[in-house]
Amino acid sequence: MQRPQGQQQRDRRREEPYEEPIAHLYLVEIGVKQNDRRRPRDYRLTENSPCDQVITSDSPQAAKALVEWAEQLGRFLAGADAEEEGERRSKLTTSQIRKVFGEVKRLWMDAQKGWTDTMTRKVHLLIPKLEYAARKEVAVKALRAVLVPAIRKVLEAETNDELRKRFGRFVDFFEAILAYHQAAGGK
Numbered sequence: 001m002q003r004p005q006g007q008q009q010r011d012r013r014r015e016e017p018y019e020e021p022i023a024h025l026y027l028v029e030i031g032v033k034q035n036d037r038r039r040p041r042d043y044r045l046t047e048n049s050p051c052d053q054v055i056t057s058d059s060p061q062a063a064k065a066l067v068e069w070a071e072q073l074g075r076f077l078a079g080a081d082a083e084e085e086g087e088r089r090s091k092l093t094t095s096q097i098r099k100v101f102g103e104v105k106r107l108w109m110d111a112q113k114g115w116t117d118t119m120t121r122k123v124h125l126l127i128p129k130l131e132y133a134a135r136k137e138v139a140v141k142a143l144r145a146v147l148v149p150a151i152r153k154v155l156e157a158e159t160n161d162e163l164r165k166r167f168g169r170f171v172d173f174f175e176a177i178l179a180y181h182q183a184a185g186g187k
Contacts, residue, residue: 074180
C-alpha cells in the first residue's frame with residue numbers, strides 16, 4: 001500500500017539532528033541528517049583538543065602538535081578530505097577569513113614593539129570578528145570553533161609578556177592552518 005503523497009513529502013523533508021566527533025580534528029560536527037545526507041550547521045572543539053598545549057607551551061611536543069593539527073585542519077577547510085571520501089563540503093576561501101587574519105598580523109607586528117592594554121583589547125575583539133565571518137559559511141564556523149578557544153587561552157595569560165608569547169604561538173598556529181589550507185588546494 002502506498003503512502004499518501006503528502007506523507008511522502010514530509011518523510012523526505014524530515015530532518016534528524018546529529019553530533020558527530022571528527023577525532024583527528026578535535027571537532028564535533030553539529031548538523032541535521034536528511035534522507036541519509038548530513039548537513040553540517042556548526043562545530044565545537046572537543047575537550048581533549050591540544051589547544052591548551054599549542055597556545056601555552058613552547059615545548060617541541062607543543063610545536064609538533066601545532067603542526068600536525070594545523071595540517072589536518074588546513075586539509076579539512078580546503079575540502080581535500082571530503083573529495084577523497086566523495087562528500088560535498090563547503091570550502092573555506094581566503095577572502096572569507098582575510099579581515100581577521102589581517103588584523104592578527106597587524107597586532108603581531110605591533111607586539112614586536114611591546115605589548116599594551118590596547119593590544120589586549122584588540123585581541124578580545126578578534127572573537128566577534130570571527131563570529132561575524134562565520135555567520136553564513138559552515139567552513140568558517142569550523143575555523144572559528146578552533147580559533148576562539150585559542151584566543152581565550154591567549155587572554156588567560158597573567159602578564160603582558162606572557163600575553164605576547166601566547167599571542168605569538170596563536171599567530172604561528174593561524175598561519176600554519178592557512179598555509180596547509182593553501183597547500184591542500186584552498187582558494
